[in-house]
Every structure is written in structure tokens, then in C-alpha cells.
Amino acid sequence: GLSKSKGEAIIMSDPVGEAIGEVEVNTIFKMKERKKTSSVWDFFVDVTLANGIKKVKCKLCNAILNKTKGGTITQVLRHRDTYCPKHGVANNQSMINVELGKSAKRTFKYNHAKVREVAAQMILVHEYPFSMMEHEFFNRFMRTATPYYESISRTTAKSDVMATYEREKKSLREGNFPNLTSNFWKSGQKIGYMVLTVHFIDSDWKLQKKLNFCDVPPPYTSLVICEAITKCLDDWGIGNKVSTMTFDNATNNNAVIKYLKEDISLKRSLLFAGKIFHVRCCAHIINLMVQDGLSEVKHVIENVRESVKYINATESQIIMFSDIEKSLELPQKKLILDVATR
Known part of the structure; x- marks a missing residue:
């Protein structure tokens, strides 16, 4: 309101403003609760x-x-x-x-040993880095799931993964007459690896397979490949158990099979005198037949490949191609180049 007297200044009082100011002051100096970080x-x-x-x-x-x-x-x-x-x-x-x-x-009972075992399997299956176990939000997630969770260091995770690897190698030794399949891959860094897979039937009559990557430096001669395979088999402890070997039909693989048969036959007799030791890859044979048939329309395939390369060259061309698909009410699909050997 207003109050006025002779010789005095006009004094304006604002109850609402005073109340707001009081609230603001109390809010500013009010003790804040600590964040619950513990x-x-x-x-x-x-x-x-x-x-x-x-x-x-x-x-x-x-x-x-x-x-x-x-x-x-x-x-x-x-x-x-x-x-x-x-x-x-x-x-x-x-x-x-x-x-x-x-x-x-x-x-419910928290079992930290079981948690470590499953964590090691998770790292192996999904190829996670060991450092993931120390990530802040992974640990926060686990503590939210159960307050009993105990953190696992990267060193412990690595040790558990290696223990799991050794345990799986032991299971290989217990299998009877395993079969091997092998092929060559290249990593994103263009490094050549030999992929060696062991197939075997366990004690419960279930088909199992274990994968291993062997670094094989060039040149990829039959002798070098044979030595790499032998080294892996000895590491797994199954060098004297292999019954069959599946390769593609590359010429140098015939020499590899010859060396492997000679090496294994020194340790034990092969099944059926080694007549079924070399199993030729059926998928590779079918692919050779398909590629031979496609050679009749080679000029058409080359035009398709060049078209795919042109569309994928820039983002604007990919968007334009996608718009054409939509206008024609066609399913949205990504264009990829074929690989003749796959």
C-alpha cells in the first residue's frame, strides 16, 4: 500500500514481493542433502x-x-x-x-564364483574387452541388479577366461575321434589367419565344436600349413585322435593332407587305413559348379557389380536409390557386392 505525510517520502510496501524474497533467501541458504554416492x-x-x-x-x-x-x-x-x-x-x-x-x-543366494564363471563365458562369446568389467555403468548396473555384487577386475577376468579356455581344451581331449575343418580368413588389417574347427561328440552324445585361430605367416605352402595344424593339435592334446579332415579343393591342400596322414599314422592307425581321412568340402564343390555356370552370363554380372559400386560411391546416390525403391513400393534392401569364394 501507500503512506504519505508532509515532508516524508512515499513508502511502497509489497507483501507478495517480500514473501517471494524471503522464500528465495531461505532456498539459497537451505542445507542441501548430500548425493547418495556410497x-x-x-x-x-x-x-x-x-x-x-x-x-x-x-x-x-x-x-x-x-x-x-x-x-x-x-x-x-x-x-x-x-x-x-x-x-x-x-x-x-x-x-x-x-x-x-x-x-x-x-x-536367492549370491554366488560370486558362479558370477565370475558366467562373466568369463560372456567375454569369450561376445568378444568383450577385459576392461569392460571395470566400466562404471556396468558395475552400477550389476549393483542395481543385486546389492551383493562384487566388482571383478580386468586381471581377474583375464585369469578366468584363460581358465575357461584350458577347461574347454580338456573337454576336447575327452572326446573321441574328432573331425577337423580348416579354412583361411583375413582380418580387417589384412592379416591372414587359419581357422581350425574341431567337431566331436561328447559323453552326452551332443555334437560340439571348438574354434581356434592360428596365425600363419606367408608363404602359405603346404608344409607351413601342415606345421601350423600340427602345432594346434598338439596344443589341444588331440594329435593322435583325429579321424577325418575337411578341406576345400585347393591344389596345395592335397599335399597338406598327405603330410598330416603321414604324421598321424606314426602315432596310431587311421580309420579304414586313411581312405576316409580327407573329406572334401561339399559346399566348395557346389560353389565351383555355380561359378562355372555364372561364367556364361559374365557380362551381365559385371554390369550389375559396376552399378552397385556406382550407387554405393556417395551418400546422395544411396538416398536417390532408396527414394526410387519407395516410389516403386519395393522392399528396402542394402546393395552389397558378391564374393565369388563365399
Whole structure:
């Protein structure tokens, strides 16, 4: 409002503005709660009682504790490590009930050894780097899934992967009469590798296969290839067990088979005197037949290949091609070049 007297200045009072200013001041100087960065908070959850008072509840034993100002952890840490009857993260892991839906429950026990075993298999199957186990958000994800999760270092992960590899090699030695298939691949760095796959039937009569990559430096002569295969077989401990070998029909592979048969026959007698040792790749034979037939329309195939190269040369041409597909209501497909040997 306004108040005025003789010789006095006009004084304006604004109750609303004063109230806003007071709120702003109180907001600025109000003590902020600490961010819950400690892992101990994985065991507790904030709750509000019926009377409006805020507390924290233990996820393990459902005990209700006072919520301290500023988010200090002394009280909750003491409860978790000393008073909580169901906490046993260190050595003697206790059993807890994990709720599944509204009514179903099952008993859960954290098994760190099993977690390490599965983590090693995950790294092997998906080709993850060992450092993934130390990634911040991977560990945060695991602690969200279970507060009992114990971090795994890259050194431990590497050790577990090598132990898994040795265990799988042992399973190879227990298999009977394995078959080998082999081929040459090139990595993205144009480095040549020999791919050697072992196929065998385990004790449960299930077909298994194990893969190995052997670095074979040029020149790729039959003797060099034979030595690389022999080295892998000796490393696996199955050099005297191989029953058959599947190769493509490359000329130098005949010499490789000859050397391998001579080497293995010195250790044991081959099945059927080695008559079935060399199994020629059926897919390679069919591909040779197909390529021979395609040679009759070679000029057409070359035109198609040049068209694919032209479209994939720039992004604008790819977009233009995609627009034509849409206008003709054709399925959207990416153009790729064929590989005659695949």
C-alpha cells in the first residue's frame, strides 16, 4: 500500500514481493542433502510414515531407521554391518527372499564364483574387452541388479577366461575321434589367419565344436600349413585322435593332407587305413559348379557389380536409390557386392 505525510517520502510496501524474497533467501541458504554416492545406500530405501515423517528402511530386514540431516551414513552403515541379521556380504552370505511379482517368492543366494564363471563365458562369446568389467555403468548396473555384487577386475577376468579356455581344451581331449575343418580368413588389417574347427561328440552324445585361430605367416605352402595344424593339435592334446579332415579343393591342400596322414599314422592307425581321412568340402564343390555356370552370363554380372559400386560411391546416390525403391513400393534392401569364394 501507500503512506504519505508532509515532508516524508512515499513508502511502497509489497507483501507478495517480500514473501517471494524471503522464500528465495531461505532456498539459497537451505542445507542441501548430500548425493547418495556410497554403496551402503544400495541396502536402504527412503520411506515416509503415515504421520509424514521421513525415514529409511533396510531392504534386507525391513528395519526402520531415522533419516539423518545431510545424508550422513554413520547410522545406516552401523546397522548394515552390525545389527542387520541378514547381511553377510563378506564371507558367510546369508539367504534373503527376493520378491517375484506380487506373491511369488524364491530363495536367492549370491554366488560370486558362479558370477565370475558366467562373466568369463560372456567375454569369450561376445568378444568383450577385459576392461569392460571395470566400466562404471556396468558395475552400477550389476549393483542395481543385486546389492551383493562384487566388482571383478580386468586381471581377474583375464585369469578366468584363460581358465575357461584350458577347461574347454580338456573337454576336447575327452572326446573321441574328432573331425577337423580348416579354412583361411583375413582380418580387417589384412592379416591372414587359419581357422581350425574341431567337431566331436561328447559323453552326452551332443555334437560340439571348438574354434581356434592360428596365425600363419606367408608363404602359405603346404608344409607351413601342415606345421601350423600340427602345432594346434598338439596344443589341444588331440594329435593322435583325429579321424577325418575337411578341406576345400585347393591344389596345395592335397599335399597338406598327405603330410598330416603321414604324421598321424606314426602315432596310431587311421580309420579304414586313411581312405576316409580327407573329406572334401561339399559346399566348395557346389560353389565351383555355380561359378562355372555364372561364367556364361559374365557380362551381365559385371554390369550389375559396376552399378552397385556406382550407387554405393556417395551418400546422395544411396538416398536417390532408396527414394526410387519407395516410389516403386519395393522392399528396402542394402546393395552389397558378391564374393565369388563365399
